[in-house]
Amino acid sequence: xxxxxxxxxxxxxxxxxxxxxxxxxxxxxxxxxxxxxxxxxxxxxxxxxxxxxxxxxxxxxxxxxxxxxxxxxxxxxxxxxxxxxxxxxxxxxxxxx
Numbered sequence: 001x002x003x004x005x006x007x008x009x010x011x012x013x014x015x016x017x018x019x020x021x022x023x024x025x026x027x028x029x030x031x032x033x034x035x036x037x038x039x040x041x042x043x044x045x046x047x048x049x050x051x052x053x054x055x056x057x058x059x060x061x062x063x064x065x066x067x068x069x070x071x072x073x074x075x076x077x078x079x080x081x082x083x084x085x086x087x088x089x090x091x092x093x094x095x096x097x
Contacts, residue, residue, distance in 0.1 A: 001084075003091040016077070016088045023073030030066030034059045 003009045033051050038059035041047075045057045056062040077085040 001087070001091070003095040009092070009095055012088055013092065016084055019073045019076050020085070023069055023076075027066045027068075027070035027073060030055065030062050030069065032066075034062030034066055037062060 001008065001012050003012055034056075037046055037050060041050075041059065043058060043060065046059075051062065055065055077083060081087060
């Protein structure tokens, strides 16, 4: 993505920061809770209060959601068009110079 104006700058940087600050940590948390839930409960549904968010009711669901979030975040940050993390840094430098 090219940063041509302030709107582009805000959207591109906020989305990239969200992938770093929310996407990666959330995926790690969900995978960890999925493995922990599988060890405790197997393939059964989780009891109320096992996970704070209402994202999944079994270990399989949490693992799938966590893996999906992690793969998408890593793909966006490091693989898509040469890595949007690096593209964002270069575009911000170009925009302010």
